[in-house]
Amino acid sequence: MEKLPAEYLNAMKEQLGEEYTGFIQSFTKPVQSALRVNSVKVSGDSYGRISPFKLKPVPWISNGYYYEDACAPAKHPHYYAGLYYMQEPSAMTPASRLPVKPGDKVLDLCAAPGGKATELGARLKGKGFLLANDISNSRAKSLLKNLELSGIPNIFVTSETPGKLCACYQNYFDKILLDAPCSGEGMFRKDRKMAEHWIGHGPSYYAPIQHALIRQAVQMLKPGGLLLYSTCTFSIMENEQIVAGLLNEHPEMELVEISPYYEGFTQGIVSEGRTEMKRCVRIYPHCMEGEGHFLSLLRKNGKPVTEEVNKPVSCMLPKAAKEFLEHCSVNFSEGYFHLQDERLYYLNSDMFLQKKLRYLRTGLLLGTFVRNRFEPSQAFALALRANQFDSDILLSSEDERTIRYLKGETLAVEDLPSTHKKGWQLICVDGFPLGWGKRTGNQLKNKYYAGWRWQ
Structure with a gap:
């Protein structure tokens, strides 16, 4: 095919055999646009009833939905309320097949921009914690925004x-997701520029990086824990060979079946004589309505490690913060408060700070202290429900003031009731929090975070 490297096409022809023609024909078909509903805030069925978009379920993702290209979900207030994350449908698969449960300690090793991390964090339901890491500091900042937009409180974000x-x-x-950097062959249909990048950064460039990353992930995995290794490439060198090499070096690791198995999935390819590679999953665009992906799920066998548990001590809560939090119907008794550089955080009892690490976020940022006043954070607003703060202002997504609020403008709110006519208000759209404002009579001073404003 034009503009695709001949070496890549020859490899795919050998890999797919009779299916190669169908694979090539898939490049002429439209790319599917999709979003994943954020289960922290709303169920898929519930959002389907209020969605302004025409949605069609992604059949192998319980909370994934296709939307029509004419829609603009990123320019709708529901996006700013964190009700969904826009994500390519095949890319939703790895996080959906790592069986995270509340209370797990979870690592997303190469997490930016956050599509998989936000789903992992949502499934924890506030118990245990997610450490989301990306070596790039700029990408880690985008990762942090997406996690906070999703309203996930029990996070560590590192770079x-x-x-x-x-x-x-x-x-x-307990669980680790390694969505490794790769040559991106599975994205060529969506972004032809990646094919140009492949010429200088193909499988032989990325395989050593993947080799090192998966072995480091194994070191951090608890005996009995599960590691999901994934890429968005078709290369056997970056997929089955990486997994087979790991199994040869680490006899404590074993491949397990990926569940639930979808009829459109394709089995992995036998590599280095290991027939269990068939337990891996390949996603091809000529078999499913999505781009290319590879998944493998591995368990670490061995004797469970006994953990030493020392519950962290909560800091003394400053008066201004205590007075503000009295307006919130949130149970803070199961965790602890941490004060650092005029910022107040809340962490659950499973979360321990490591002094050697550079954190971008340590738990839920509740707010900051400015000249002895407490200013609640944008992250705190997104982690709340509408009924968890004792004075709110409820806007409709059709109300022109909603967009004006997201742009940072002062609003006239004389027709909108709230419990208190003065002071902090939780601003909501269609019943879901967007951010903070301060009311004085009929005027609302806008406190929406400047870095997130509608452009």
Whole structure:
């Protein structure tokens, strides 16, 4: 095919055999646009009843939906309320097949921009924690925004090398997702520029990186824990060969079946004589309505590690914060408060800070202290429900003031009731929090976070 490297096409022809023609024909078909409903805030069925978009379920993702290209979900107030994350449908699969449960300690090792991390965090339901890491500091900042927009409170966000994390977290995590950097062959249909990048950064460039990353992930995985290794490429060198090599070096690791198995999935390819590679999953665009992906799920066998549990001590809560939190119907008794550089955080009892790491976020940022006043954070607003603050202002997504609020403008709110006619208000759209404002009579001073404003 034009503009696709001949070496890549020859490899795909050998890999697919009779299916190659159908694979090539898939490049002439439209790319599917999709979003994943955020279960922290709303169920898929419930959002389907209020969605302004025409949605069609992604059949192998319980909370995934296709939408028509004419829609603009990123320019709707529901996006700013964190009700969904826009994500390519095949890319939703890895997080959906790592069986995270509330209370798990979970690591997303290469997490930016956050599509998989936000789903992992949602499934924790506030119990345990998610450590989301990306070595790139700029990408880690985007990751942080998406996690906070999703309203996930029990997060650590770091920008560290995997080696630095290994030094702190040997045999520690219950579940690890490694969506490894790769040559991106599965995205060529969606973005032809990636094919140009492939010429200088193909499978032989990424395989050594993947080799190192998956072995570092194994070091951090608890015996009995599960590691999901995924890529968005078709290369056997970056997929089955990486997994087979790991199994050869680490007899404590075993491949397990991926569940639930969807009829459109394709089995992995036998590599290095290991027939269990068939337990891996390949997603091809000529078999499913999505781009290319690879998944493998591995368990670490061995004797469980006994953990030493020392419950962290909560800091003394400053008066201004205590007075503000009295307006919130949130149970803070199961965790602890941490004060650092005039910022107040809340962490659950499973979350321990590591002094050696560079954190972008440590738990839920409740707010900051400005000249002894407490200013609640944007992240705190998004982590609340509408009925969890004792004075709110309810806007409709059709109300022109909603967009004006998201742009940072002062609003006239004389027709909108709230419990208190003065002071902090939780601003909501269609019943879901957007951010904060301060009311004085009929005027609302806008406190929407400047860095997130509608452009």
